[in-house]
Amino acid sequence: MMKTRERGREKSSAGAALDLADAAALYRRYASELFGFLIGLTRDRSRAEDALQETFIKVLRAEESGAAVDEPRAWLYAIARRVAIDLYRREARHVGEPLDELLDSSAALAAIVPQSWQGLETAERRRVVQDALAELDVEPRALLLLYAHGLSFRRIGEAIGCSHPTAKKRFTEAAAALTRVLMRGRIFSGGEL
Amino acid sequence: MNPCQSVAESLLAYRAGALEEEAHEHIRGHLASCPRCRELEAQVAELPAVLNESIDPPPELWSQIMKSQAANKDNAKPMTPALIPNPNLAVRVRQDCVYCRGSLFAARVHCADCLARYHESCFIANKGCGVLGCAGREFLKPQGLEETSRRMSPGHHHPLGRARKPLLALAALTTVVGASFLAANKYVDSLPKPEEAIGEVLEPKAPPPPPPPLPAQAESRPARPEEPEKTERSSAGAGFYRGVTLERRSGEALAASSLRFAFPKSEPARPDLIFESCGQLHLNVDDTFPWRVADLGAPDQDLPMGGAEPSIESWARERLAGEARAWRYRSIEPRAGHAYALQYRGSTQVFYVIEKEERALTLSWRPGGFSPAEDFEFPNGEEEWRSPGLELCDGLHSEK
Secondary structure (H helix, E strand, C coil): CCCCCCCCCCCCCCCCCEECCCHHHHHHHHHHHHHHHHHHHHCCHHHHHHHHHHHHHHHHHHHHHCCEECCHHHHHHHHHHHHHHHHHHHHHHHHCCCHHHHCCCCCHHHHCCCCCHHHCCHHHHHHHHHHHHCCCCHHHHHHHHHHHCCCCHHHHHHHHCCCHHHHHHHHHHHHHHHHHHHHHCCCCHHHHC | CCHHHHHHHHHHHHHHCCCCHHHHHHHHHHHHHCHHHHHHHHHHCCHHHHHCCCCCCCCCHHHHHHHHHHHHCCCCCCCCHHHCCCHHHHCCCCCECCCCCCECCCCEEEECCCCCEEEHHHHHHCCCCCCCCCCCCEEECCCCCCCCEEECCCCCCCCCCCCCCHHHHHHHHHHHHHHHHHHHHHHHHHCCCHHHHHHHHCCCCCCCCCCCCCHHHEEEECCCCCCCCCCEECCCCCCCEEEEEEECCCCCCCCCCEEEECCCCCCCCCCEEEECCCCCEEEECCCCCCCEEEEEECCCCCCCCCCCCCCHHHHHHHHHHHCCCCCECCEECCCCCCEEEEEECCEEEEEEEEEECCCEEEEEECCCCECCCCCCCCHHHCCCCCCCCCCCCCCCCCCC
8 A cells, every 4th residue: 555645736727738648657646546536436446446447548548639638637536536436327227236235335334333533543444434435425425535635626626517616515515424424323422412 | 403413514514615604604613612523523634634545556457458448449439528527627728619619620729818719700700719717819820820829909890790690600611611621630730739839929928917816815813803903905906915913822722813824715725824822833724735834034125015026925936946945834933024935735825924022923915826836745755744733832843
């Protein structure tokens, strides 16, 4: 596992457009954080691999078309999100199962022994929060992950195709839903508010 | 609903700066009086860092991607602009005419300001660029054509008018398309990239006027509601503020007077500068992204904060471009007469310490900021950054 230092580095839109001629460089630079994002979104490593592969196939096609992008990082997240959601819905349609059942069991949250946030190690916190996230629909889940990966609301809005005030509003709803789940699981101390 | 429940559900959005001003203030007020919700806020604040995970993909994945791409190359359609997630995000220039939405062949020009593409006749008909927010009145023709740049003259009318004579327009368009179709591919191949077009054919322009003042971008947040307003707008209209008094935090109370920076407005973080009880300026940041601040020293002459150059801002810009700075990530010693640069992601703001007293600092700053010349990474090679939040100063001022 590797943490990247690229987090939070959004180039100014006034900066030079990135030539997509070197998709390999994009892969080297962003694959790890995108893979983390996709695992968070799909809750499945092999699906995340498929989504990452599909994402960069789209990047290579864009390279052939000669397009240039101002914000490669945000653009990659936008493609990855779209790919993951498409993949997710395609599988749900084919399998004929409710969406949530495709995920690792979100019921895992209920099985967690109620324990305060402070009592959890970092890895446990990550698992608990991801389990809680899995209870949300894929769209709000993606929204929360985009924010956590450092995209500004303006970029999130562009990635999901809405204005940034709308992105904030949707984020607010998604954040409330996640907090409710965590409080219901008594992970957060507000469970008895 | 229990008021605490409602506040609890909004805490993550509150931390992210996603709430409307009124809701934000409501939460802030509630937190000041509710220790349980403050405890919950501290937990919620850790969520983004917990969800931000980078994981190396399998080493063979890239070669699989290349193989898959090679295998599908013949069948795969090239990615059209429509497949790119959001044209505003991804594509520098539209593929069709902004004015008539028709396909662009040989008669293509670019708005000199935003590079949007037009038929030449459409740009003229529109009397300038029609892109929202762009007031471009000149267009550029790609290199190699007979005319490279043309300024719109007032009162110039398109011979066809703006869709007032649609049949005539259609006939003209058909003629243009037919005549130019054969030359289209060769022409498109020979087109310079937009950046090249700018560099080669743009006429020298006067520098853009300074950005208008944005009073909402920074605010003095008094610790006590009855504290008198001490911010004054510069009467020179240069868009800067002077005379903001930042009172020193005292005692063990968390409440503190702070100068809040909120640029650009879309950014989730809203850093506060607090004149801490220890006598240093502390950076209080809403999220896990690093801000940094550097003492640029004292300008060797009296300069205005902004507006006409030379100003403290232009001086600061030169200083930043010159030598390496000693950046601080948590706190910095305020010195009267010194200017400071505060950076976050793509923005820099400059503030200036007018006066330092035992119990208060008087500052001036210019909202708006500019882009830093360099990227910056997490301090001291850290891979994770944690905001100090509203914790009281421990007196150590460690940068780790």
